Amino acid sequence: MDAGDSAIDVNDLRRRYGPAGAQGFDAVRGVSFSVARGELFALLGTNGAGKTSTVELLEGLAAPTGGTVRVLGHDPYRERAEVRPRIGVMLQEGGFPPELTALETARMWAGCTSGARPVEEGLELVGLTGRRNVRVKMLSGGERRRLDLALALLGRPEVLFLDEPTTGLDAESRRETWKLVRALRDEGTTVLLTTHYLEEAESLADRLAIMHAGRIATSGRVADIVAERPSRLSFTLPAGVRPEEVPPAGRLGATASESADRTVLLRTRDLQHTATEVLLWARDRRIELTGLDARSASLEEAFLHIARQLEAGAPPERETAGATAGTTAGATR
Numbered sequence: 520m521d522a523g524d525s526a527i528d529v530n531d532l533r534r535r536y537g538p539a540g541a542q543g544f545d546a547v548r549g550v551s552f553s554v555a556r557g558e559l560f561a562l563l564g565t566n567g568a569g570k571t572s573t574v575e576l577l578e579g580l581a582a583p584t585g586g587t588v589r590v591l592g593h594d595p596y597r598e599r600a601e602v603r604p605r606i607g608v609m610l611q612e613g614g615f616p617p618e619l620t621a622l623e624t625a626r627m628w629a630g631c632t633s634g635a636r637p638v639e640e641g642l643e644l645v646g647l648t649g650r651r652n653v654r655v656k657m658l659s660g661g662e663r664r665r666l667d668l669a670l671a672l673l674g675r676p677e678v679l680f681l682d683e684p685t686t687g688l689d690a691e692s693r694r695e696t697w698k699l700v701r702a703l704r705d706e707g708t709t710v711l712l713t714t715h716y717l718e719e720a721e722s723l724a725d726r727l728a729i730m731h732a733g734r735i736a737t738s739g740r741v742a743d744i745v746a747e748r749p750s751r752l753s754f755t756l757p758a759g760v761r762p763e764e765v766p767p768a769g770r771l772g773a774t775a776s777e778s779a780d781r782t783v784l785l786r787t788r789d790l791q792h793t794a795t796e797v798l799l800w801a802r803d804r805r806i807e808l809t810g811l812d813a814r815s816a817s818l819e820e821a822f823l824h825i826a827r828q829l830e831a832g833a834p835p836e837r838e839t840a841g842a843t844a845g846t847t848a849g850a851t852r
C-alpha cells in the first residue's frame with residue numbers, strides 16, 4: 520500500500536501503563552499496521568489483548584511510549600487540532616450527562632463540532648428519532664450505544680473509530696448498525712472497529728488483525744484467514760454400516776477423519792472434491808447418508824484455533840497474503 524493512500528499508519532507502537540521500568544505494564548508491545556482510505560479494518564482479540572489501549576493512541580487520547588501513529592498524515596496526539604475535527608470516536612463508555620435528553624445531548628455535541636450534520640439527521644441515522652426526548656438516564660444500554668454512534672457521526676468524519684459499537688444491542692439493532700457502518704464505508708469513510716463479535720468482523724471487515732498480549736498474532740483479509748482452516752463435512756451412516764467401511768481420509772481428499780457412533784466428520788481443504796468422493800462412494804455402495812452437512816470454516820473457528828495455539832505457547836503465526844498488518848517483525852513496510 521502506498522503511504523499516501525493510508526488513513527492510518529501505525530509503526531512499532533508501544534504503550535506502557537504505570538512507571539517506567541520493571542513495575543510498568545506493557546499493554547501494547549510493538550504493533551504495526553496500515554489502514555487504507557475507505558477501508559474497514561477490525562481489531563480482534565481476547566480480553567485484555569490491548570485493543571482499546573491501541574485505539575486510544577490512534578484517537579490521540581494518549582501519547583505512545585514508543586513507535587509512531589499517523590492518522591490522515593498527522594500525529595493524533597501532538598497535532599490534535601488537525602486530526603480531531605476529521606475523526607469520529609465512539610468510545611466503550613459514552614459518559615453523557617444523565618439528565619439531558621438524547622436530542623439535547625446531540626445538540627450540545629453538535630455545538631462543539633465544526634460542520635456538524637443536523638442533529639435530527641444524526642439521531643435518524645441510528646434509529647433514535649422516536650427516543651429523542653427521552654433523558655439519557657432512561658435510555659437502555661443499547662440506545663445509549665446508538666446515541667454514542669450518532670455523536671461520532673455528527674461531524675461527518677473521514678475516519679471513524681468504533682470501540683465495540685454493538686455491545687448490548689439486540690440482534691435487530693446490531694444488524695441495523697452493520698447496515699449503517701457498511702453504508703458509511705461505501706461512502707468512503709475509513710472505519711477502525713474493535714469487536715468481540717466474530718460474526719460482526721466477518722460481515723463488515725475488509726481486513727482484520729487478531730491481537731494477543733499486546734501484539735498482533737495474525738492479520739489479513741478475512742477470506743484469507745478463514746481459508747487457513749479446513750472445511751468440514753459430516754454425515755451419519757445407516758445402521759449396519761460401520762465407520763471403518765468409509766474410505767480413508769486420504770482417498771476422499773480429506774486431511775482428517777474422526778467418528779463417533781455412526782457419525783463421521785471429515786476435515787478437508789477441498790470441500791467440493793471430498794463431498795463428491797463421499798457421495799460417489801455412498802451411491803456405489805447404495806448407502807443412504809443422513810444429516811449430511813458441508814461447511815466452510817468460519818472466522819470463529821479460525822479465531823479459536825489461533826487462541827488455542829497462543830494459549831499452548833506456540834509462536835504467533837504468519838501474516839496472511841494480501842495483508843499489510845503485522846507484528847513489528849512481520850510488518851510488510
Ligand SMILES: Nc1ncnc2c1ncn2[C@@H]1O[C@H](COP(=O)(O)OP(=O)(O)OP(=O)(O)O)[C@@H](O)[C@H]1O
Nearest residue numbers: 536537544546564565566567568569570571572573
Ligand atoms: N489505565 C491502566 N492502567 C494499567 N493497566 C491498564 C490500564 N488500562 C488497561 N490496562 C491493562 O492493559 C491490558 C490491555 O487492556 P485493553 O483495555 O487495551 O484490552 P482490550 O483488548 O481492549 O480488552 P477488552 O476486550 O477486555 O476490552 C489489560 O491487561 C488491562 O488490564
